[in-house]
Amino acid sequence: MLAGARTWFMIVRISLEERLAYRGDFALGTLMRFLPIVTQIFLWYAIFTAQGGADRPLFGYTYTEMVAYFLMTMVARAFSSMPGLASGIARQIREGEVKKFLIQPIDMLNYLLATRVAHKGAYYTIAIGPFVLVFYLCRDYFATGFPPWPTFLAFLASLVLGFLLGFFMEASIGLIGFWFLEISSLLFVYMLFSFFLSGHMFPLTMLPEPWQTIVVYSPFQYLAFFPAAVFLQKVQGAELVRGLVMEVFWVVLFYVSARMLYRRGVNRYSGFGG
Amino acid sequence: MAIIEIENLAKSYRIYQKSEGLWAAIKGIVNRKYKDVDAVRGIDLTVEQGEFVAFLGPNGAGKTTTLKLLSGVITPSSGTARVMGYVPWKREDAYRRRFALVMGQKNQLWWDLPAQESFRLHQQIYRVDPDQFDRTRDELTDLLDVTRLLKQPVRELSLGERMKMELIAAMLHSPDVLFLDEPTIGLDVVAQHNIQKFLKFYQQKRKITILLTSHYMKDVAALCQRVVIIAQGVIKYDGSLAGIVDKFSGHKVISLQLADQARFDDLDRFGQVLEVVPPKAKIRIPRAQVARVLAELLASHPVEDIGVEDPPLEEVIAEVFSQVDHREATQEEILAAAEKA
Numbered sequence: 001m002l003a004g005a006r007t008w009f010m011i012v013r014i015s016l017e018e019r020l021a022y023r024g025d026f027a028l029g030t031l032m033r034f035l036p037i038v039t040q041i042f043l044w045y046a047i048f049t050a051q052g053g054a055d056r057p058l059f060g061y062t063y064t065e066m067v068a069y070f071l072m073t074m075v076a077r078a079f080s081s082m083p084g085l086a087s088g089i090a091r092q093i094r095e096g097e098v099k100k101f102l103i104q105p106i107d108m109l110n111y112l113l114a115t116r117v118a119h120k121g122a123y124y125t126i127a128i129g130p131f132v133l134v135f136y137l138c139r140d141y142f143a144t145g146f147p148p149w150p151t152f153l154a155f156l157a158s159l160v161l162g163f164l165l166g167f168f169m170e171a172s173i174g175l176i177g178f179w180f181l182e183i184s185s186l187l188f189v190y191m192l193f194s195f196f197l198s199g200h201m202f203p204l205t206m207l208p209e210p211w212q213t214i215v216v217y218s219p220f221q222y223l224a225f226f227p228a229a230v231f232l233q234k235v236q237g238a239e240l241v242r243g244l245v246m247e248v249f250w251v252v253l254f255y256v257s258a259r260m261l262y263r264r265g266v267n268r269y270s271g272f273g274g
Numbered sequence: 275m276a277i278i279e280i281e282n283l284a285k286s287y288r289i290y291q292k293s294e295g296l297w298a299a300i301k302g303i304v305n306r307k308y309k310d311v312d313a314v315r316g317i318d319l320t321v322e323q324g325e326f327v328a329f330l331g332p333n334g335a336g337k338t339t340t341l342k343l344l345s346g347v348i349t350p351s352s353g354t355a356r357v358m359g360y361v362p363w364k365r366e367d368a369y370r371r372r373f374a375l376v377m378g379q380k381n382q383l384w385w386d387l388p389a390q391e392s393f394r395l396h397q398q399i400y401r402v403d404p405d406q407f408d409r410t411r412d413e414l415t416d417l418l419d420v421t422r423l424l425k426q427p428v429r430e431l432s433l434g435e436r437m438k439m440e441l442i443a444a445m446l447h448s449p450d451v452l453f454l455d456e457p458t459i460g461l462d463v464v465a466q467h468n469i470q471k472f473l474k475f476y477q478q479k480r481k482i483t484i485l486l487t488s489h490y491m492k493d494v495a496a497l498c499q500r501v502v503i504i505a506q507g508v509i510k511y512d513g514s515l516a517g518i519v520d521k522f523s524g525h526k527v528i529s530l531q532l533a534d535q536a537r538f539d540d541l542d543r544f545g546q547v548l549e550v551v552p553p554k555a556k557i558r559i560p561r562a563q564v565a566r567v568l569a570e571l572l573a574s575h576p577v578e579d580i581g582v583e584d585p586p587l588e589e590v591i592a593e594v595f596s597q598v599d600h601r602e603a604t605q606e607e608i609l610a611a612a613e614k615a
Binding site: 006007010011014017018021022096097099100102103104105106267270271 | 345346347348349363365367370371374375380382384386387391392394395397398399400401427
């Protein structure tokens with residue numbers, strides 16, 4: 001157990017170092033992530049003005065709430081987005097690098113999770129500065145202010161669960177590479193769904209029925225919408241608890257799916273030719 | 275007890291047969307033709323602890339497949355294998371901590387980090403005791419003369435230096451069994467020689483068991499007491515390197531030096547003339563005729579110097595391989611014809 005933890009820590013440390021090997025690229029990549037939010041703020045400003053002013057709520061959100069919402073989805077996606085995870089796994093399978101995990105006494109999913117934690121860690125270390133600055137500049141948009149502690153804890157939990165959910169969902173897609181070798185079109189479909197159903201383009205409450213119901217039961221909302229809605233206290237009480245329980249359910253489901261795909265995939269791989 | 279026991283091990287792959295052309299590609303979407311390729315067809319092999327065995331064979335003969343089977347990357351179609359009592363393709367951690375596979379064409383070091391970081395990771399993955407880790411690492415880096423390169427990112431190392439680092443990474447956990455798949459591929463002569471020297475020394479010192487595949491006869495000659503020739507997925511030969519010539523070459527080469535103005539144009543009646551550079555010539559003859567030909571030559575030609583040699587090893591092996599290739603080709607033709615019919 002202790003040895004396992006040490007291995008884990010070592011993987012985190014080394015992938016952190018690897019991440020920082022290209023400082024320029026890393027810093028630029030981190031800062032550029034703030035650009036889309038600016039365009040989104042301008043876009044929604046235009047929409048609200050056209051609809052009769054910033055104070056008139058649209059689908060339950062005023063303009064300031066909308067900006068606060070997007071800022072919070074940015075935080076949520078900083079946890080749940082997994083750039084290059086699925087395609088990386090598929091590439092490792094295609095190019096035979098996956099052999100390493102058959103030969104060495106180390107588990108691929110644990111290893112990838114550790115490197116991902118490291119990548120996120122490196123990202124936050126650099127991004128915390130700009131994040132603080134942006135939130136400070138935009139502090140007036142948060143009309144409800146800082147949420148009460150229980151809500152904030154639920155928000156943190158939803159972020160961590162969102163990270164795990166994003167990881168195991170994308171890992172599952174990548175592992176399909178054991179069967180398909182090339183998964184880019186599958187990944188494209190996933191990204192498309194994520195784009196519309198996670199809520200990082202618009203608050204999901206905007207959708208008409210039956211999409212509303214579908215969205216509530218889909219795992220995608222946890223990647224962006226749910227944590228933001230929790231922080232802004234749009235989801236409260238029993239609804240919040242139910243949401244978190246559902247999120248745990250999805251994490252477990254995709255964890256099991258990734259594990260199963262990995263086991264079967266490895267069996268197929270080693271039967272097929274390696 | 276033998277450290278590696280292989281019995282009747284076989285592996286066949288299913289390969290998607292793609293015909294030429296766009297129309298065939300479209301048809302291939304719905305109706306795919308597969309072909310079974312037998313990469314390894316029934317291998318029996320026993321290796322004792324401390325042996326250094328070379329696998330020789332033409333490309334696609336099944337050498338790498340055998341190493342992959344023994345390291346548990348692939349599962350066999352039939353047959354059994356045990357390495358140190360473990361079934362490799364069960365991939366138990368206990369087994370995986372005791373062997374290593376090094377592939378000359380694949381790397382396992384972190385590209386952007388100094389090699390010592392990858393070594394640290396291996397220490398953790400293989401649960402190597404820190405003190406022992408330091409000792410082994412220092413010994414290995416010293417032997418391979420790469421201590422000064424430990425702090426350089428791997429991407430900045432030369433191919434030879436990188437290969438040395440790969441070897442060190444694979445040996446940090448002191449494996450009892452080592453599989454080397456073309457460890458010297460693409461290296462210059464000096465680097466090849468260094469790696470040979472290292473492998474020889476370390477193998478003898480630690481009494482580890484090594485299976486090696488290589489295309490360089492020099493590797494094999496320098497390192498292995500035992501040679502296994504694999505072709506078409508079966509073992510064709512198992513014995514010493516020198517024994518190959520006895521078994522596969524029924525020929526000897528006579529090199530002679532004749533006096534000035536001697537006749538060179540009638541040498542072909544003795545055997546196959548390999549080269550004529552007056553006053554010297556080389557003739558290949560069947561082994562059984564050595565005595566007769568020698569006597570005739572001495573009687574009919576003004577011989578100044580004469581010697582009987584075995585043909586060069588590489589030539590013999592190339593010959594063995596080419597026979598095999600030829601047979602394989604005919605087999606493929608038969609298969610192709612059968613499919614058309």
